[in-house]
Amino acid sequence: GAVVSQHPSRVICKSGTSVKIECRSLDFQATTMFWYRQFPKKSLMLMATSNEGSKATYEQGVEKDKFLINHASLTLSTLTVTSAHPEDSSFYICSARSTGSFHGYTFGSGTRLTVV
Amino acid sequence: QKEVEQDPGPLSVPEGAIVSLNCTYSNSAFQYFMWYRQYSRKGPELLMYTYSSGNKEDGRFTAQVDKSSKYISLFIRDSQPSDSATYLCAMTSTGGSYIPTFGRGTSLIVHP
Numbered sequence: 001g002a003v004v005s006q007h008p009s010r011v012i013c014k015s016g017t018s019v020k021i022e023c024r025s026l027d028f029q030a031t032t033m034f035w036y037r038q039f040p041k042k043s044l045m046l047m048a049t050s051n052e053g054s055k056a057t058y059e060q061g062v063e064k065d066k067f068l069i070n071h072a073s074l075t076l077s078t079l080t081v082t083s084a085h086p087e088d089s090s091f092y093i094c095s096a097r098s099t100g101s102f103h104g105y106t107f108g109s110g111t112r113l114t115v116v
Numbered sequence: 117q118k119e120v121e122q123d124p125g126p127l128s129v130p131e132g133a134i135v136s137l138n139c140t141y142s143n144s145a146f147q148y149f150m151w152y153r154q155y156s157r158k159g160p161e162l163l164m165y166t167y168s169s170g171n172k173e174d175g176r177f178t179a180q181v182d183k184s185s186k187y188i189s190l191f192i193r194d195s196q197p198s199d200s201a202t203y204l205c206a207m208t209s210t211g212g213s214y215i216p217t218f219g220r221g222t223s224l225i226v227h228p
Contacts, residue, residue, distance in 0.1 A: 006159070032214065041124075043204065043220035044160075093159050097214055102167075104150050105206070106215060107159035 002028050004096050006108025013084055013115055021079045021111045023094035029074035030096035034105070035067075038091045050077055074099070084115040119143050122205055122219030128130045131228050135192040139205035139219045142186065145206040146217075154202045154221065163190070163203075185197050195226045 003026040023033060036044040048064075050056040050071035058064045066088075068079050068080040075093050077096075081088055095107040123141045129135055137151075146172055152160035166172045169183045178191040188207075192199055202221040208214045 004159075034215070041223075049215055091157070095159075096131050102148055102164045102210075102214065104148075104163075104165040106162065107152075109147070110157065110159045112157065 002096075002098060002103070002106040004030075004094065004106045005109040006094055006111060007110060008111060010112045011114070013113070015085055015115055016083055018080055018082045019080075019084055019113060021092055021094070021113075023077050023079075023096070024106050025075045025096050025098070025106070028096075028098040028106075030076070031099045032076070032097045033071055033077040033096075034095045035069060035077075035079050036093045036095065038093060038110075044093065047079075081113065084113070086115045089113055089115045119217050120205065120207065120219045122146070122210075123222055124220055126223040126225055128225040128227060129195055131195060131197060131226055133195050133226070135195050135199070135224060136225075137190040137192075137203050137205075137222050137224070138198045139188050139207075140186055141188070141207060141217075143207075143217070144183075144186070145209040148208050148214075149179070149188050149211050150206040150216070151177075151179055152206060153199075154204060156201075160204055192224075197226050197228055200224055200226050 001092045005024045035047045048058045056069035071077040093110040095105040150165040151163045154160040164179045176193045180189045204221040205219040206216045208216045
């Protein structure tokens with residue numbers, strides 16, 4: 001089945017530094033990738049939607065200059081958290097929808113970011 | 117009113133019980149309906165998806181969609197402790213970017 005590989009699974013960084021999270025679709029081409037943030041015991045909060053070769057569409061309230069999303073190919077999307085602060089600590093998850101017929105969304109395993 | 121309503125639980129059942137998980141929604145444009153299982157600190161895993169109304173069965177799992185009532189269900193037969201997880205419903209309309217709308221998830225605990 002479809003697999004999305006997300007790295008790193010866990011990262012601790014110092015306040016003020018930037019962190020890059022990668023998501024790769026391993027066995028399918030992802031037309032669209034979604035980036036979510038999830039707080040403990042809460043549902044998924046959509047941050048942005050990205051289509052290959054286009055600028056990402058950010059949800060209201062999400063700072064596009066802080067959360068940089070790049071979807072340079074049909075198999076790779078990256079989320080860079082710039083100038084991270086402790087309040088950015090969270091669980092970030094990507095998901096992808098393949099080209100062609102709809103077969104649901106495949107999620108990565110998530111990245112737990114801790115900013116100290 | 118949220119687009120998708122889902123009781124967060126927790127729902128606690130004994131091993132072997134039949135579990136019923138439900139979501140209601142308000143957007144009549146939704147056509148694809150999905151159920152995801154999420155273990156703690158992991159990404160959601162797609163269990164099943166259906167298109168429009170009807171039932172779909174996969175092993176111990178059965179998904180039902182009633183578009184007239186805007187109500188979807190996931191049934192788990194012979195529940196196991198390994199089924200303990202959060203179950204999220206999701207739905208989307210056709211066309212555009214297929215942006216999914218998720219319920220907040222129901223926490224299920226199956227105790228031995």
